[in-house]
Amino acid sequence: MFGLIDCNNFFVSCERVFRPSLIGRPVIVLSNNDGCAVALSNEAKALGFKRGDPYFKIKAQADRQGVVAFSGNHRLYGDMSARVMSVLRAEVVDIEVYSIDEAFLHLDPAIDDLEGYGRRLSRLVWRNTGIPVSLGIATTKTLAKIASHFAKKYPGYKGSCIIDNDEKRLKALNLTPIGDVWGIGRRLNRRLTEQGIVTALQFSQLERDKVRREMTITGERTWRELNGDPCITLEITAPDKRTMTSSRSFAKEIYDIESLQQAMCAFATILGRKLREQSSYALEMSVFVATNRFNERQLQYSNAVSYTLHEPTADTPTLARTAMTMLKSIYRPAYGIKKAGITITRLVPAECRQPSLFADLEDMAKRDRLMATLDSINASPGNPDVVRLAAMGSGLKDLTRREHASRLYTTRLADIISINCHK
DNA sequence: TCTGGGGTCCTAGGACCC
DNA sequence: TCTGGGGTCCTAGGACCC
Numbered sequence: 001m002f003g004l005i006d007c008n009n010f011f012v013s014c015e016r017v018f019r020p021s022l023i024g025r026p027v028i029v030l031s032n033n034d035g036c037a038v039a040l041s042n043e044a045k046a047l048g049f050k051r052g053d054p055y056f057k058i059k060a061q062a063d064r065q066g067v068v069a070f071s072g073n074h075r076l077y078g079d080m081s082a083r084v085m086s087v088l089r090a091e092v093v094d095i096e097v098y099s100i101d102e103a104f105l106h107l108d109p110a111i112d113d114l115e116g117y118g119r120r121l122s123r124l125v126w127r128n129t130g131i132p133v134s135l136g137i138a139t140t141k142t143l144a145k146i147a148s149h150f151a152k153k154y155p156g157y158k159g160s161c162i163i164d165n166d167e168k169r170l171k172a173l174n175l176t177p178i179g180d181v182w183g184i185g186r187r188l189n190r191r192l193t194e195q196g197i198v199t200a201l202q203f204s205q206l207e208r209d210k211v212r213r214e215m216t217i218t219g220e221r222t223w224r225e226l227n228g229d230p231c232i233t234l235e236i237t238a239p240d241k242r243t244m245t246s247s248r249s250f251a252k253e254i255y256d257i258e259s260l261q262q263a264m265c266a267f268a269t270i271l272g273r274k275l276r277e278q279s280s281y282a283l284e285m286s287v288f289v290a291t292n293r294f295n296e297r298q299l300q301y302s303n304a305v306s307y308t309l310h311e312p313t314a315d316t317p318t319l320a321r322t323a324m325t326m327l328k329s330i331y332r333p334a335y336g337i338k339k340a341g342i343t344i345t346r347l348v349p350a351e352c353r354q355p356s357l358f359a360d361l362e363d364m365a366k367r368d369r370l371m372a373t374l375d376s377i378n379a380s381p382g383n384p385d386v387v388r389l390a391a392m393g394s395g396l397k398d399l400t401r402r403e404h405a406s407r408l409y410t411t412r413l414a415d416i417i418s419i420n421c422h423k
Numbered sequence: 424t425c426t427g428g429g430g431t432c433c434t435a436g437g438a439c440c441c
Numbered sequence: 442t443c444t445g446g447g448g449t450c451c452t453a454g455g456a457c458c459c
Contacts, residue, residue, distance in 0.1 A: 033427075034425085
């Protein structure tokens with residue numbers, strides 16, 4: 001059997017662990033720049049706020065209604081996620097970490113009371129981490145997803161819902177709008193709805209060949225999974241990333257190249273660290289800039305340039321220097337840049353790294369050692385990112401807005417919570 | 424004034440090979 | 442007047458996910 005654990009309103013729940021007084025109150029977590037609402041508590045949803053709402057449009061109403069807003073604190077969320085996953089890993093046979101707030105599980109079919117087991121597992125995660133979760137159990141991943149929606153929606157399930165026979169399956173599919181099915185996005189939802197297919201049950205009763213023809217192999221897989229035919233497997237080890245991007249929107253339009261170069265250094269720093277984390281090297285890099293697409297009065301400009309490096313690299317200074325040079329070729333002083341970033345592609349694993357014919361191997365080894373040392377210093381919990389490129393200046397801090405940030409409760413010693421006990 | 428960031432998979436069509 | 446057959450690789454665009 002497959003299980004799908006989904007953390008409820010994950011970012012909001014992370015904030016509430018350290019501010020329990022916010023439990024039961026409307027809370028939202030904002031995207032970069034305090035731009036959009038990306039996570040909402042049930043109370044905030046009940047007030048009509050939606051994921052994706054621009055904060056500046058809802059702020060007045062949110063303030064009036066006592067909504068507490070947080071800037072995204074992704075370091076905290078990443079650490080809380082790791083805690084949740086480690087609790088799960090200790091309990092189940094196999095686990096696929098599917099996203100920051102979700103994991104698929106292989107459950108031992110020998111367990112006779114899966115329903116009770118699921119409830120105990122949900123409760124254990126909550127007890128050990130403070131994060132409330134919903135668990136769905138079924139014979140396929142897609143059905144487990146549906147089961148988890150029910151577990152989340154109806155408190156009666158006590159955190160765990162199981163679909164283990166055809167009667168339950170058909171009932172659940174009939175109650176599930178087609179757009180809520182994993183694999184059916186906005187476009188397909190509209191197309192199917194136009195054809196009168198509005199529930200998952202109706203979709204599952206279409207002719208298989210027709211689904212294959214109109215929705216390709218991915219649609220057919222969803223169809224099979226809904227019909228109880230498992231064809232999406234558990235991926236226990238995450239494959240290496242094939243591309244990586246680091247990009248940001250800025251708080252204000254940027255006209256000067258110095259600030260953009262500073263941002264490039266910050267992006268290169270992030271990508272260098274991520275490359276080294278998965279022991280990969282990048283062979284190609286592209287840099288992009290864009291004006292504010294929402295500002296209709298402004299002349300629009302967006303451009304990108306890409307470049308093949310002389311040899312695969314994961315060296316932050318090399319990435320930064322390259323990006324800054326590339327930036328110059330697309331930089332136009334007349335345009336206010338609202339968003340910029342770097343994408344690296346053609347990533348190769350360490351064992352396939354081929355230096356150029358003229359490479360200075362000693363220098364390469366030296367740079368590798370330097371980066372390893374840098375990573376180990378910056379990994380220290382007391383003070384993350386102490387060593388960085390001078391060209392980075394204050395990095396993205398000055399260029400982005402984060403007015404409602406919470407603390408790094410779990411990864412920075414100075415931010416640890418203190419509790420005052422009164423008699 | 425203020426609108427996120429980071430990924431993957433699949434297919435069609437063009438380029439190119441023998 | 443007549444112009445093969447079979448294959449791979451790459452990329453852009455569209456779809457999806459969180």
